[in-house]
Amino acid sequence: MTGLKEIFLRARTSDRGAYWFILPYVVFFCAFVAYPLIFSIVLLFHRWNIVTPMEWIGMKNFGRLIGDALFYRSLLNTLTFLVIHIPLQAAVALTLALLLNTVVRGRGLFRALYFLPVVVSGVAVTILWQQLYSFDYGVLNNMLHAVGLPSVPWLVDPHVAMPSIAIMATWKNVGIYVVLFLVGLQNIPRELYEAASLDGASPFKQFLHVTLPMLNPAIVVIVVLSTIGGFSLFIEPYVLTGGGPMQSTLSGMLYIYNQAFSFGHMGYAATLGFVYALVILGVVLLQRRVIESETSS
Amino acid sequence: MKRMLKYAILTAGAAVFAYPFLWMLAGSLKPEMEITSLNLLSGNFSLQSYAQVLLKIPIGRAFLNSVIVSATNTASVVLFGSMVGYALAKLRFLGNKTLYMLILFTMTIPFQIVLIPQYILMVKLGWTDTYLALVAPTMMSAFSIILFRQFFMAIPQALVDAARIDGCTEVMILFRIIWPLSRPVIITVALLTFMSNWNEVLWPMMVVREQTLMTMPQLITIFTTGGQAETQLGYLLAAATLLSLPVIIAYTFFQRYFIESMASSGLKG
Numbered sequence: 001m002t003g004l005k006e007i008f009l010r011a012r013t014s015d016r017g018a019y020w021f022i023l024p025y026v027v028f029f030c031a032f033v034a035y036p037l038i039f040s041i042v043l044l045f046h047r048w049n050i051v052t053p054m055e056w057i058g059m060k061n062f063g064r065l066i067g068d069a070l071f072y073r074s075l076l077n078t079l080t081f082l083v084i085h086i087p088l089q090a091a092v093a094l095t096l097a098l099l100l101n102t103v104v105r106g107r108g109l110f111r112a113l114y115f116l117p118v119v120v121s122g123v124a125v126t127i128l129w130q131q132l133y134s135f136d137y138g139v140l141n142n143m144l145h146a147v148g149l150p151s152v153p154w155l156v157d158p159h160v161a162m163p164s165i166a167i168m169a170t171w172k173n174v175g176i177y178v179v180l181f182l183v184g185l186q187n188i189p190r191e192l193y194e195a196a197s198l199d200g201a202s203p204f205k206q207f208l209h210v211t212l213p214m215l216n217p218a219i220v221v222i223v224v225l226s227t228i229g230g231f232s233l234f235i236e237p238y239v240l241t242g243g244g245p246m247q248s249t250l251s252g253m254l255y256i257y258n259q260a261f262s263f264g265h266m267g268y269a270a271t272l273g274f275v276y277a278l279v280i281l282g283v284v285l286l287q288r289r290v291i292e293s294e295t296s297s
Numbered sequence: 298m299k300r301m302l303k304y305a306i307l308t309a310g311a312a313v314f315a316y317p318f319l320w321m322l323a324g325s326l327k328p329e330m331e332i333t334s335l336n337l338l339s340g341n342f343s344l345q346s347y348a349q350v351l352l353k354i355p356i357g358r359a360f361l362n363s364v365i366v367s368a369t370n371t372a373s374v375v376l377f378g379s380m381v382g383y384a385l386a387k388l389r390f391l392g393n394k395t396l397y398m399l400i401l402f403t404m405t406i407p408f409q410i411v412l413i414p415q416y417i418l419m420v421k422l423g424w425t426d427t428y429l430a431l432v433a434p435t436m437m438s439a440f441s442i443i444l445f446r447q448f449f450m451a452i453p454q455a456l457v458d459a460a461r462i463d464g465c466t467e468v469m470i471l472f473r474i475i476w477p478l479s480r481p482v483i484i485t486v487a488l489l490t491f492m493s494n495w496n497e498v499l500w501p502m503m504v505v506r507e508q509t510l511m512t513m514p515q516l517i518t519i520f521t522t523g524g525q526a527e528t529q530l531g532y533l534l535a536a537a538t539l540l541s542l543p544v545i546i547a548y549t550f551f552q553r554y555f556i557e558s559m560a561s562s563g564l565k566g
Contacts (some may be wrong), residue, residue, distance in 0.1 A: 017467045018390035021380045026396075028377075028437045033403055036414035043414060044311055050420055099303050102498055106307075111313040112552050116318065118557055119548050120541045121496045122515040127521055127537040128321045137333035139320060146335075179560040231409070235498050235514075237523055244354060253409065253499070261503070270413040276449070277410035 043270035050266055061271040071272065073247050074255045075279070077162055081251075082230045084166040090222050093174050094215075097181035111182070115175035122172065126239045129168045130155075133240075155241055164247055165236050170273035173229070177222050184218040185211070216291070223287050229279050252276045302345060318541075325535040333505045344404040346531035347539070353525055353532070356539060358509055359516040366431045366512055367494040373436040374490045375405065375483055381437075382445025382472045389458050397446070403439040416503050430504040431512070441486040448482040488551075492559075495544065512542055 044062075047055045065071055096114060098105055117125060132139045133154035141151040154164045188211065196206045206260040237243055243250035244260070256276070260269035324332040325344040350356060384390065385397050414432055424430040452475060452558075460470045476483070501515040508516070517536045548555055 010309065015388040015390060015467065020392075021384035021388065021467070021471075022396060024377050025381045027361040029399070029403070031418075032434045033406075033411065034417065035541055036418060037415065039414040040410055042416075050417065086332040096307070099307055103303055103307065104299070106304075106476050110307050110311055111556065113314050115552075115556050115559075116545070116548065118312055118559060119492065119544050120318075121497075121498075121544065123518050123521075124321075124541040125497055127517070127533050128317055131321075131324070131332075131534065132306050132317060139317075139333075139335060144333055165339040175314075176419075176559060179556055183560065221336070228407070232409070235518065239518060242522075248424070256409065256412070257499070260416070266413060266417065269371055273409040273411075277407035278408070280407045281405070 008285045018276065019263060039148065040270050040274055044274060046267045047068075048266045049264035054267075056212075057267070060095045062267060065271055065275060071275075072256060074250050074252045077215050077248065077250055078230055078233070078252055079168045080162045080231065081169075085164050085169055085230060086223055086226045089174050089177060089226060090165065090219065091221065092170065093177035093181050095173075097180045097185060100178070100182055100184045107220065111175075111179065114178050117172045118175040120172075122235050123173050123201065123239065125168070126236050130240055133164055133168075143148065156245060158244075160245040161241055161245060161249045165233070165240065169229070169233070172179050173226070177218070180221060181215060182227065184215045188214045220291050225283050227287065229285055231276060312454050317562070318545075321484055321534050321541075322538055325531060325538045327531070329529060329531050332534070335564070346529070346535035349529075350520075350532055354516055354520050354536075354537070355433075355508060356516065359511050360426075360543075362431075362510060363495055363512040363514075365428065366490050369428075370435050370494045371490045373432075373486050374438050375487050376443050377437045377442035378486060379445045379471065379476065379479070379483070381442045382449055382541065385442070385446045386449035386452075387470075387475075388467065395398060400439045400442055403474065404443070412503075419504050419524045426507045426510055427505045431501060431510075434499075434500070438490065441490065444482055445479075450477060482554055484554055485561060488554055488558045492544075493557075504548045 002033060020235055045056060045058060047060070049056045053104065073185050096110075100110060119181070135141060135153055135156055137149060138154070140154065144151060153160055155161050192210045193206055196210055231251075234253040234257065235256050237249040238253050238257075241249045243254050252272070256272045259265045319337055322334075323337045323339070323378060326340050326344070327339045327348050328343070328345070331339050331341065381396075381400075385400075419425050419430045419434075422429075424433065457470055460474055465473070480544065496513040496514060497512075498518055502518070503513050505511055505515065511519070515542050520536055521533060
């Protein structure tokens, strides 16, 4: 009863007009968040191509997903991407940030140049890299020839294509993390280094025991955001390879898109999206737990 | 000596990021035969490729579409985001906490889960191939509501109370008192929203088929993958340059805002 009374009291002490402020969002939330969420559950159990009526098929979408080799292939491709992209991006960003942190002149200019690809449209970057990666006349292979090295089959070899996309994504995004690491480095109190060097710690040990732990929040951000980005990979394989060669760059998002728009399998595409979302949440939670336990130990 | 080495590495890094863009620009101006060369300069620069791109696809219209969609969404996200942010930070009402938790929860939902249902909703409403489909589902954003709320929390309650005693309505307080104090967060939200709308391509690819309604990234994606470019490198590079140039120009002038906004969104997100 007290609960009810409290609610009544609080409703009476509400500020006039407060509900008008939130009403647009409540409408928006119901239409574009809540309804799609509920409808996604409905879709899980139906076969539907939008045109003909929905057909209830029980758990068949899940059964199909469990036996779908392309689903596993897309998961594996995403994993390949992440295993290369995350460490590469962290290493490059940390190196550039450490160097930038010690120089004074030109820091702003360097930072601005590293950040440039971040703001440019992914489509433009992908078209550009398609030419850089071209086997016969691409800039990268031309450079390799100039120093007497053989061509690399950047986008035509199934084992190389996904790593190539991971390198391109690193080039595009690393600027954000240079800036994040730089902010992190500047927030480390000088006294910590002074205390460490008084204790006789070498510069390398200082880096290991002072710098790295203090950068932990930035590392969490880099891992989590890159993971979410990896699972959202779409336009890069769509433009560069169409998912090939031999499905080696078929990303999760591209597979969902193909199921929905090439084959009209709305129910199955929604099921893929649902399962992918669960995988993303699981992976991100796991990463957080691992990184946080690493630093507390 | 050590300093020289540091600058050498930093400069090499800068070249890795800048050279491809310069190569793209140079390639878009060169005749087809010279594009694959590593050399950035040529005696035969011309606007031939641009003329061809403009002839083949309605890129002016696409530019306009991109501006319309991005500007509408930006205005809407700032307006409604600050309204909800203000209500959460400064107004007492039943369900305040619940709404806040709900918005935080919204931010954790991976978009993959709602993408197909949202598309179906557009079909059911008959909004595909209209501006509505491009604008409506991104008119408000949970993330910007949270950004506004955090910023408004730091504004002293006494200021709001004093304004109320002077007879200001809540609407006046938000737009006359809070907004002028909130330039940093407004700039951040506006820039992030505009950029993400300008560069968005997956959603337009789902809901728009009609060429006259396509935004720039979508039109150029279709141009690239659909065979219209006739595998002419110059056309592709000219299209990519046209797509990136507006952003690069804005970036050179407002570089600091871009970096601060996008980096801060990374920290908080």
